[in-house]
Amino acid sequence: MRLLIRDAHVVTLDPALPVLTPGYVVVEDGRIAAITADLPAGPFDETIDGSGQALMPGLVNAHTHAAMTLLRGYADDMELMPWLQEKIWPIEACISDDDVYWGSLLGIAEMLLGGVTTFCDMYYAFERTAEACRDSGIRAVLSGVLLGFLDSAAEDLRRACEFARQWHGQAGGRIQVMLGPHAPYTCPDPLLREVMAGARELGIGLHIHVAETVAEVTGSEQSTGLTPVLHLERLGLFEVHPVLAAHCVHLSPEEMDILARRRVGIAHCPGSNMKLASGVAPVPELLKREALVGLGTDGCASNNNLDVLEEARLAALLHKVHLGSPTVVPADTALWLATRGGALALGLDDLGQITPGFRADLVLVDLQQPHLVPLHHLVSHLVYAARAGDVRTVLVDGQVVVRDRQLCCVDLPRVMAECSRRAQEIVEGKRPKRR
Amino acid sequence: MRLLIRDAHVVTLDPALPVLTPGYVVVEDGRIAAITADLPAGPFDETIDGSGQALMPGLVNAHTHAAMTLLRGYADDMELMPWLQEKIWPIEACISDDDVYWGSLLGIAEMLLGGVTTFCDMYYAFERTAEACRDSGIRAVLSGVLLGFLDSAAEDLRRACEFARQWHGQAGGRIQVMLGPHAPYTCPDPLLREVMAGARELGIGLHIHVAETVAEVTGSEQSTGLTPVLHLERLGLFEVHPVLAAHCVHLSPEEMDILARRRVGIAHCPGSNMKLASGVAPVPELLKREALVGLGTDGCASNNNLDVLEEARLAALLHKVHLGSPTVVPADTALWLATRGGALALGLDDLGQITPGFRADLVLVDLQQPHLVPLHHLVSHLVYAARAGDVRTVLVDGQVVVRDRQLCCVDLPRVMAECSRRAQEIVEGKRPKRR
Numbered sequence: 001m002r003l004l005i006r007d008a009h010v011v012t013l014d015p016a017l018p019v020l021t022p023g024y025v026v027v028e029d030g031r032i033a034a035i036t037a038d039l040p041a042g043p044f045d046e047t048i049d050g051s052g053q054a055l056m057p058g059l060v061n062a063h064t065h066a067a068m069t070l071l072r073g074y075a076d077d078m079e080l081m082p083w084l085q086e087k088i089w090p091i092e093a094c095i096s097d098d099d100v101y102w103g104s105l106l107g108i109a110e111m112l113l114g115g116v117t118t119f120c121d122m123y124y125a126f127e128r129t130a131e132a133c134r135d136s137g138i139r140a141v142l143s144g145v146l147l148g149f150l151d152s153a154a155e156d157l158r159r160a161c162e163f164a165r166q167w168h169g170q171a172g173g174r175i176q177v178m179l180g181p182h183a184p185y186t187c188p189d190p191l192l193r194e195v196m197a198g199a200r201e202l203g204i205g206l207h208i209h210v211a212e213t214v215a216e217v218t219g220s221e222q223s224t225g226l227t228p229v230l231h232l233e234r235l236g237l238f239e240v241h242p243v244l245a246a247h248c249v250h251l252s253p254e255e256m257d258i259l260a261r262r263r264v265g266i267a268h269c270p271g272s273n274m275k276l277a278s279g280v281a282p283v284p285e286l287l288k289r290e291a292l293v294g295l296g297t298d299g300c301a302s303n304n305n306l307d308v309l310e311e312a313r314l315a316a317l318l319h320k321v322h323l324g325s326p327t328v329v330p331a332d333t334a335l336w337l338a339t340r341g342g343a344l345a346l347g348l349d350d351l352g353q354i355t356p357g358f359r360a361d362l363v364l365v366d367l368q369q370p371h372l373v374p375l376h377h378l379v380s381h382l383v384y385a386a387r388a389g390d391v392r393t394v395l396v397d398g399q400v401v402v403r404d405r406q407l408c409c410v411d412l413p414r415v416m417a418e419c420s421r422r423a424q425e426i427v428e429g430k431r432p433k434r435r
Numbered sequence: 436m437r438l439l440i441r442d443a444h445v446v447t448l449d450p451a452l453p454v455l456t457p458g459y460v461v462v463e464d465g466r467i468a469a470i471t472a473d474l475p476a477g478p479f480d481e482t483i484d485g486s487g488q489a490l491m492p493g494l495v496n497a498h499t500h501a502a503m504t505l506l507r508g509y510a511d512d513m514e515l516m517p518w519l520q521e522k523i524w525p526i527e528a529c530i531s532d533d534d535v536y537w538g539s540l541l542g543i544a545e546m547l548l549g550g551v552t553t554f555c556d557m558y559y560a561f562e563r564t565a566e567a568c569r570d571s572g573i574r575a576v577l578s579g580v581l582l583g584f585l586d587s588a589a590e591d592l593r594r595a596c597e598f599a600r601q602w603h604g605q606a607g608g609r610i611q612v613m614l615g616p617h618a619p620y621t622c623p624d625p626l627l628r629e630v631m632a633g634a635r636e637l638g639i640g641l642h643i644h645v646a647e648t649v650a651e652v653t654g655s656e657q658s659t660g661l662t663p664v665l666h667l668e669r670l671g672l673f674e675v676h677p678v679l680a681a682h683c684v685h686l687s688p689e690e691m692d693i694l695a696r697r698r699v700g701i702a703h704c705p706g707s708n709m710k711l712a713s714g715v716a717p718v719p720e721l722l723k724r725e726a727l728v729g730l731g732t733d734g735c736a737s738n739n740n741l742d743v744l745e746e747a748r749l750a751a752l753l754h755k756v757h758l759g760s761p762t763v764v765p766a767d768t769a770l771w772l773a774t775r776g777g778a779l780a781l782g783l784d785d786l787g788q789i790t791p792g793f794r795a796d797l798v799l800v801d802l803q804q805p806h807l808v809p810l811h812h813l814v815s816h817l818v819y820a821a822r823a824g825d826v827r828t829v830l831v832d833g834q835v836v837v838r839d840r841q842l843c844c845v846d847l848p849r850v851m852a853e854c855s856r857r858a859q860e861i862v863e864g865k866r867p868k869r870r
Contacts, residue, residue, distance in 0.1 A: 069808070069809075070809065071811070072808070072809065072811065072816075072820060073810075073811040073812040073815035073816050073819065073820065074811045074812070076765065076766055076812070076815050076819065077751075077761060077762055077765035077766060078761060078762065079760075079761060079762060080761065083761070106805055106808060109805045110805040110806045113805060114806075271752065273756060274752035274753065274755055274756040275751075275752055275755060275761065275819070276755075276761050277755040277756050277758070277759050277760050277761040278756070279756065279759075280756060300820075303819070303820075304815065304816070304819040304820045305806045305819070305820045306806070307806070307822075314752070316512075316710075317706065317709035317710055317749070318709065318753075318756070320709055320710060320711075320712040321708060321709040321712050321713075321714065321715060321753070323712070324712050324714075325514075325712050326512060326513060326514060326515065326518070326710065326711050326712040327512055327513065327514060330511070330512035331511055331512060368851065370541055370544045370545040370548060370847060370850070370851060371545045371549075371740045371741070371742070371823075373504070373507070373541060373851045373854050373855055374504075374505065374507065374854050374855045374857075374858030374859065375508075375855065376506070376507065376508040376509045376858065376862065377508040377509070377511070380508035380511050380739065381507075381508050381739070384508065384511065384710070384738070384739040384740070385507060385508065385735075385738075385739045385740045387742075387822050387823065387824055388806075388822065389822055389824035389825075390824075412805060415805070416803065416805060416808045419808050419809050420808055420809045420810065422809075423809030423811065424809065427811065
C-alpha cells in the first residue's frame with residue numbers, strides 16, 4: 001500500500017524541516033516513506049489532495065477516561081469533593097460494561113473527528129474500550145484503573161495483567177497496554193510494589209495520577225513524610241518505563257528534576273485543571289528541564305470535551321497569563337506538546353513527527369475557513385485560531401479513518417443514539433450498582 | 436413577516452423562564468412575539484425546524500477591531516511593546532480604507548457563522564466597516580479610534596462626529612455609533628472633554644480601553660495622580676451613557692464600585708488578556724456588584740479568532756483556576772456574559788434575551804454532534820463543549836443571515852480571496868504608509 005498526500009502545507013514537528021509548503025508526503029505500509037518539495041514518482045494506490053490544507057502529525061491525548069463521555073455535563077461548577085462523592089462516583093458505579101463500550105466509542109468518534117489519533121486511557125471495563133479501539137481504527141494506550149481501597153484490588157490487578165497479556169500489541173500494534181494504579185493516595189505502597197512487579201514482568205508501562213491537587217500533596221506529606229513524586233521515587237516506581245504521570249500540577253523543583261531525569265511522561269491537562277481549579281502545572285519549568293510533556297483532556301466530566309487542539313490553545317494562553325509573560329509556551333511549543341511531546345510521554349518514540357520511518361498518523365486541517373484567513377503563519381493558526389471541526393482527513397498507521405469529515409469505521413448516528421439512551425438510563429437509576 | 440422556530444431546546448437567558456424544551460418561538464417584525472411550550476397558531480410566513488438544536492440569543496462581541504483579521508497570526512508570542520511598536524503599528528499604518536472594508540467583512544463572516552449577532556468595534560476607516568455591516572446583516576456598535584498624539588486628532592474627532600450623524604441608527608437601526616477615544620493614556624484630558632461634549636451633543640456613547648495593563652495603571656498614577664478609572668471619574672466621563680470600557684483588568688475595589696454605580700459597560704476579553712499576559716480581570720467581584728459585564732474577543736492580532744463561545748469558555752475556566760474555586764463563573768453566568776451581559780454593556784437593553792418584545796437576534800446550535808452527546812445539561816454544553824462551528828442558523832432582527840451554516844448576504848469565497856490577496860500585499864510593503 002503506497003499512498004501520496006500532495007500539495008499540503010506540511011507542519012512536520014521535525015526540527016530538521018519544520019514546515020514545507022507545498023509539500024508531498026509518501027506513506028508506505030503504515031509509515032512515512034518520504035517528504036519532498038516536488039511531486040514524487042508514482043505509482044500510488046491512493047492520492048489525497050492536500051491543497052488548501054495543513055498536514056500535521058496526529059494529535060495525542062495523553063490522559064483521558066474516554067467512556068466518561070456518558071457523563072458529559074452531568075455535574076459542573078462544584079467543589080471537587082462533593083462533585084466526586086455526591087455526583088461522579090455514585091453514577092460511575094452504575095455504568096455497565098456495555099455502556100463503557102459505547103461511551104468509549106463516542107469519545108473515540110469525537111477524538112478522531114478532531115484529529116486525535118492516539119489516546120491514553122484509564123478506566124473500568126478496559127476490555128470494552130479495547131474493543132472500541134479495535135473497531136474504530138484509533139491508536140490507544142489503555143489501562144484499567146486500580147484502586148487500593150476496593151476489596152477487589154488484588155483481583156483487579158490480576159485482571160489488568162491478564163488484559164495486558166491479551167491486548168498489548170493487538171490491532172496491528174495500535175493497542176498498547178499499561179497498568180493503571182489510580183494515584184499514590186489511592187494505592188498503598190504494597191499494591192504499588194505489586195503493580196511495579198507486574199509491569200516489569202509484562203514489559204509494559206504505568207499510568208498514574210500524580211500531584212493533581214494541593215490536598216493530595218498535603219495528604220502525601222502527612223501519610224508518607226514526602227510529596228507525591230518523592231514518595232514514588234523512593235518506591236522505585238519511576239524505574240519502570242514508560243510511566244505516564246497525569247496532571248503533575250504541584251511540584252517542587254527537586255520533583256521536576258526527578259521527572260525529567262527519569263524520563264517520566266507528564267500529561268498536562270490545562271482544561272481540567274482550570275475547570276476543577278486544581279492549579280497551574282509548571283510546564284515552562286518542566287520544558288526547561290527537557291521533561292517529556294504531552295497534553296491530556298482528562299475525562300468529559302471535567303472538561304467537557306476531548307478536543308486536543310483546544311488543550312494546545314489553553315496551554316499557550318494559561319501559562320502566559322499565569323507567569324505574566326506573553327513569550328512562554330509559544331505556538332510551536334504548544335503544537336509540540338499536542339503531538340510529539342505526547343508521543344514521547346507515552347513512550348511511542350516513532351510517533352508524533354512527519355519524518356521518514358515514523359508511523360503515518362496524519363491529520364489534514366481545512367484552511368479554507370474564514371477564521372483561518374489570511375495565512376501569515378501556519379503554526380499560529382493551528383494553535384490560536386483553528387477548531388477541531390476544521391479537521392478534514394485523518395490517517396492512523398496509514399489507514400484513512402476520517403475522510404472529508406466522515407468517520408470510515410464508526411456508525412456515528414448509532415453511537416450517538418446508543419449513548420443518549422444509555423446515559424438517560426444511567427441517570428434514571430436503571431442500572432444496578434456494581435461497586 | 437411572521438416566523439416560527441419550532442421544537443428547539445430554548446435557552447432564553449430570561450430569569451423568569453430559563454429553559455424550555457421543546458419550545459416554540461414566534462418572531463414578528465424583527466422582534467420576539469411569543470415563546471410557548473405548545474405549537475402556536477399560524478399562519479407563518481416561514482417555519483424553521485429547531486429539533487435537535489439549541490436556540491439561544493445571539494452572542495455579543497463587546498470589544499473587537501474586526502478589520503484586524505488581516506493581521507491574524509502576523510505576530511504572536513512577543514512582549515507587548517515590541518509587538519505593538521515593531522509589528523502591529525507599522526503594518527496597521529499601511530492598511531487602506533478598502534482593506535478595512537474587506538477585513539471587516541471577513542471578521543463579520545467569521546462572527547455570524549459562529550453565532551455572533553452584535554459586535555462593538557473600534558478602528559480606522561470606520562465608514563468602511565459600517566458599509567460591511569450594512570451589507571452583511573450583522574448588528575454593530577461602531578467607533579473610530581481617536582488618538583491624542585496624532586497631529587490629526589482634532590480632524591479625526593470632527594470626522595468621527597460626522598460619521599455618527601450619518602450612520603447612527605442606520606440599516607434599520609442595526610448600526611449604532613459611539614465615539615472612540617482610544618484610552619486615557621493616549622487621549623489627554625482636553626481631547627477627552629471634547630469627546631464627552633461631542634457624545635452628549637450627538638446623544639451617543641463612548642468606547643474606550645481602560646486599565647488593560649499594569650503599566651497603564653502605573654503610568655496613570657504618575658501622570659494624573661490617579662488610577663485610570665478614578666481619573667476618568669474625576670473628568671466626568673462616566674456621566675456619558677453608555678460608556679463601553681474594554682478590558683478593565685486592573686481595578687481597585689473603589690474603581691469597581693464606580694464602574695458598577697455608573698452603569699459602565701465592561702468588555703472582559705479573557706483570550707486577549709491571557710495571550711498578551713495582561714492579567715486577570717476581577718469579573719466575579721464585578722458581578723457581585725451587579726456591574727454590566729460582557730465578553731470581547733479583542734482584535735485578531737491578539738486572540739486570534741472572533742469566537743465568543745470560546746471567550747465564554749475561557750471566562751468560565753480562567754476565573755476558576757485564578758481564584759482556586761471551581762464554583763465561580765458557572766456555565767449560566769458565562770453564557771449570560773456572552774449574551775445578555777454584552778447587550779446591557781452596550782446599552783442595548785432590548786437585546787440578549789428570548790423575551791417577548793426583545794429584538795429577534797437568535798442562534799440555533801446543532802446538538803447532533805458527538806461532542807454534544809449525551810444531553811445532560813444544555814447550558815453546560817453550550818459553554819463547556821460546543822464550538823462556533825456547531826452554529827447552524829442565525830437571525831438578526833428576525834432576518835435569517837446564516838442558514839444551514841451558509842452566509843445569506845456575504846460572498847464568502849470572494850471575501851476570503853480578497854483578504855488573502857490584500858494581506859499579502861500589505862506585508863509585502865505594497866501599500867503606502869498613511870499615518
